[in-house]
Amino acid sequence: MDKIYPVENATVPYWRSELHEIDSYRSTAKLPEECDVIIIGAGLSGVSTAHFLLDDNPSPPSVVLLEARQICSGATGRNGGHLMMVYPYIDKITEAYGAGAARELLLFEQAQVFAMKKTAEKEELDCDLVLTRVCETTQSQEIANERREGYEKHRRAGLDYIDDVDFIGPKFAEMISGVKGAKAAITVTAAQLWPYKFVTGLLAKLIKRTSINVQTHTRVISVSSDQNGMNTVTTPRGSIRAKTIIFATNAYTSGIAPEYYQKIVPTKAANSHIHVPKNTAYPPPHLSHTYGLSYANGYRDYLIPRPDGGVICGGGKHTYGEQKELWFNVCDDSTVIEATRKHFETVMQENFIGWERSGAEVDYLWSGIIGTTADALPHCGKVPGKENQFILAGFNGAGMPHIFLIAKGIAKMVRDRVPFEECGIPRIFKSTEERLVDKVNC
């Protein structure tokens, strides 16, 4: 089996430019010998699950959180910091699973935006969370036509989630989006935030007010279980026994849960932070939407203009997509995908009105590892065939609008022993034997 684990010396993302004091935190010098629940992985999945397991719980389980590197050093610390409904892709979901499943998914995503906002406010997390609208824009007439047809179809069908979707035709698409030559735009409620600050802030609160034991720089090498359903987790620092294991290891899951080998595949992606020099003679207009920009060549960038004037821009896959060895089944985020740099350097100038002479330039370029699945859906719930092992992983390129409330559902399964069907997670996310048949094939 390939070696699938988080590597050392990962590239430095913009989000890790301001580190929290718990970045490399260890609650105790030695690992505990035993506990009730072990959560593996301290990204948004692992920390949110810990939050829902321990928060407001009069009889909390003993929880150990194991992380191979620093807190939030995986995909959550490397992504676009963007939560958006997958509305533009909803027809694919409807075709595959039916209108009921598609509706359930969109309403779940909508709810997650507000749930994260509420938690950030309640816990006073200083994470730059801004409620906004994503502007899915295209300069391609063909894509614009498809989007209009899709929107009209959903509107005629009277689907309730369409109330939050706005289709903007060619007359105003360029003006409203600020994207040169935009043929159409669809806007939907979205949020942007500093994901590292959300995760570290939430975990710092847990460390303060609960008995959670956090162990960074502690990579899990294997997980085994005995006939009584007791699990043993082995690390280079020793072993821990626990009744319940939660895999929150996203792209790296198959390294320690062989059921997911070739079913959750590590896939390398590129991201950047673009800044405008303070002394520029031509300050660009501030952009108040977040963006998906679909090009005629079939590729898509996402651009998240930050409240401070910088822009997170990810994608750029047309520059390296054909070199599969650079990204497919790759879990090394210690190097950047250099081919994307030139594209990110000019993406604002080429596509946004008023940015031509801004002097915008890339100051951070980094890589991150996505967990790709065959059906583009995450695996959640019980690990098939394992009574006391749970999973939330394989989030593809869009975990942010799903993870927080999935974590709530997983915590409910563990805390209240409810079945998957009653835990509030969209039905199509359930990890099943059937879904483990197909390999990822890019």
Ligand SMILES: Cc1cc2nc3c(=O)[nH]c(=O)nc-3n(C[C@H](O)[C@H](O)[C@H](O)COP(=O)(O)OP(=O)(O)OC[C@H]3O[C@@H](n4cnc5c(N)ncnc54)[C@H](O)[C@@H]3O)c2cc1C
């Ligand atoms: C470049 C990039 C851009 C993205 N942009 C977006 C976006 O804009 N919007 C969106 O919705 N999604 C985006 N995504 C996807 C999103 O980031 C992920 O879906 C999400 O962050 C997954 O969170 P997680 O906690 O499950 O995984 P992670 O954040 O990867 O956390 C998993 C943790 O597990 C740890 N771990 C793994 N194996 C072990 C082990 N054996 N022992 C101990 N610890 C282990 C890892 O070190 C890691 O910290 C992007 C991803 C990338 C890479």
